[in-house]
Amino acid sequence: MIKLTVRVVRLFVHWLYTKTIPATSWYVVWSPIIDRSLKPGMYDAWVQEVFIVLIKAYVFGDKFLATGFRQDVHRKFSNLLSGYCLTLPGGCQVIEYAFNNVPSDRVMLQHLVDDYCSQWDETQLDHVSVRIPKWLPRAFPVRVERRFAELRSMINNVGNRSRCYYEHTSAEERKKCRYLHMFYHEVEEYGYFYDDYWRR
Numbered sequence: 001m002i003k004l005t006v007r008v009v010r011l012f013v014h015w016l017y018t019k020t021i022p023a024t025s026w027y028v029v030w031s032p033i034i035d036r037s038l039k040p041g042m043y044d045a046w047v048q049e050v051f052i053v054l055i056k057a058y059v060f061g062d063k064f065l066a067t068g069f070r071q072d073v074h075r076k077f078s079n080l081l082s083g084y085c086l087t088l089p090g091g092c093q094v095i096e097y098a099f100n101n102v103p104s105d106r107v108m109l110q111h112l113v114d115d116y117c118s119q120w121d122e123t124q125l126d127h128v129s130v131r132i133p134k135w136l137p138r139a140f141p142v143r144v145e146r147r148f149a150e151l152r153s154m155i156n157n158v159g160n161r162s163r164c165y166y167e168h169t170s171a172e173e174r175k176k177c178r179y180l181h182m183f184y185h186e187v188e189e190y191g192y193f194y195d196d197y198w199r200r
Contacts (some may be wrong), residue, residue: 005053007035014029019072024080030050048087051094054073054076055097055102062103071169074108078166095136104184108167109139110191113143113144114163163180165182181193
């Protein structure tokens with residue numbers, strides 16, 4: 001059974017009243033939700049707390065069939081991850097929680113892998129990240145290896161199209177989106193991105 005945290009409940013109550021997930025720039029709204037005020041020079045650490053609450057809220061929405069809430073949380077998470085990268089140690093907590101609790105065919109997991117492969121740099125690879133393969137779920141390093149293999153083969157492919165990390169609510173909405181969409185390969189435990197036309 002999912003462990004319900006006070007911070008997730010606060011976000012859910014906010015969503016019930018407003019039908020929105022607040023923008024991360026709304027510090028006055030987010031600070032009481034995550035129980036942490038924004039202090040000068042601490043924005044990165046503050047955003048990592050927002051990431052953790054969002055991933056837990058997504059799992060809550062999924063488990064309790066709060067579909068609208070889950071979709072809104074996912075869209076906010078995806079937008080945030082596209083603008084800010086995860087950092088240590090909070091980033092590893094988000095990855096670990098996601099890979100232990102989110103169904104393996106969800107695009108959110110592939111977004112976390114893609115972010116790790118494209119955004120984490122040498123400044124992140126300190127003594128903490130050396131332990132990543134030892135305590136993160138096995139599926140994460142497996143997907144990371146596959147993504148790096150993809151990136152190597154795409155280095156000279158200038159026409160590489162952007163990926164969509166949203167969970168579209170309908171086939172029609174998905175068709176209107178001009179980006180590549182993920183198709184989960186269960187045997188390979190990986191999310192490949194194709195035009196809908198080229199789906200395997």
